[in-house]
Amino acid sequence: MQPLSRPVFAAVVLAGLVLLMGLNSVLKRDVSQKSYEMFTEMVYSVAGESMTANAAMPGGQTMQPLVEGVVPVGAEIFRYGSGSEEALRAGRELANPVAPDDSGVAKAGAELYRIYCLPCHDLKGDGLGPVVQRGMARPPSLHADRAKGMADGEMFHILTRGQNNMVSYAAQLSPRERWAVIRHVRNLQNQDD
Numbered sequence: 001m002q003p004l005s006r007p008v009f010a011a012v013v014l015a016g017l018v019l020l021m022g023l024n025s026v027l028k029r030d031v032s033q034k035s036y037e038m039f040t041e042m043v044y045s046v047a048g049e050s051m052t053a054n055a056a057m058p059g060g061q062t063m064q065p066l067v068e069g070v071v072p073v074g075a076e077i078f079r080y081g082s083g084s085e086e087a088l089r090a091g092r093e094l095a096n097p098v099a100p101d102d103s104g105v106a107k108a109g110a111e112l113y114r115i116y117c118l119p120c121h122d123l124k125g126d127g128l129g130p131v132v133q134r135g136m137a138r139p140p141s142l143h144a145d146r147a148k149g150m151a152d153g154e155m156f157h158i159l160t161r162g163q164n165n166m167v168s169y170a171a172q173l174s175p176r177e178r179w180a181v182i183r184h185v186r187n188l189q190n191q192d193d
């Protein structure tokens with residue numbers, strides 16, 4: 001076969017390029033449009049509404065009950081019920097993880113105490129906070145024998161489960177923050193001696 005002459009070769013290459021560009025613009029895919037789909041069963045599964053009946057699931061219900069004993073990540077596990085018996089048990093079994101000489105945590109505890117406890121227990125813990133001065137029942141002094149004698153774990157139980165008129169502070173204070181507040185209460189009590 002004769003090799004192509006230069007001008008013919010150039011013309012062929014040019015024609016090829018023009019053809020490619022033409023094809024490109026004719027066949028150009030509009031990415032905003034769906035392309036043709038075949039066999040979509042595996043692409044689009046049937047989405048079950050979580051609250052409605054679903055024949056494909058055990059019990060005919062999309063939302064399945066939690067497996068027994070399951071615990072959300074980061075959840076607090078506090079194995080004590082309400083009441084003084086359980087508070088005493090917590091007092092026997094739980095220890096404050098905050099070391100007495102951890103001044104950083106005690107400082108954080110003091111700040112939390114001012115925010116969450118001062119309104120009733122007042123700055124020093126005598127139980128004459130601004131809320132009490134406006135008519136709320138006066139809490140017992142945190143310097144009384146009972147508060148001084150109770151174990152850290154019992155106080156933790158009171159902060160976690162509440163005690164009579166005092167509600168639980170578990171929603172406002174994380175377990176670590178509760179222990180820090182208790183450390184601060186101990187520091188307040190220690191100023192008595």
Ligand code: HEC
Nearest residue numbers: 116117119120138139140146147155163164165166169181
């Ligand atoms: C809205 C007012 C209020 C706030 C805020 C409050 N307390 Fe109390 N607290 C009380 C009352 C009232 C009692 C007494 C409950 C009872 O009758 O047993 C009490 C009881 C206690 C007791 C038990 C005392 C005892 O001798 O039995 C401790 C310990 C205690 N509070 C610590 C705290 C700490 C720490 C905070 C902050 C996290 C706090 N409280 C926030 C009102 C409050």
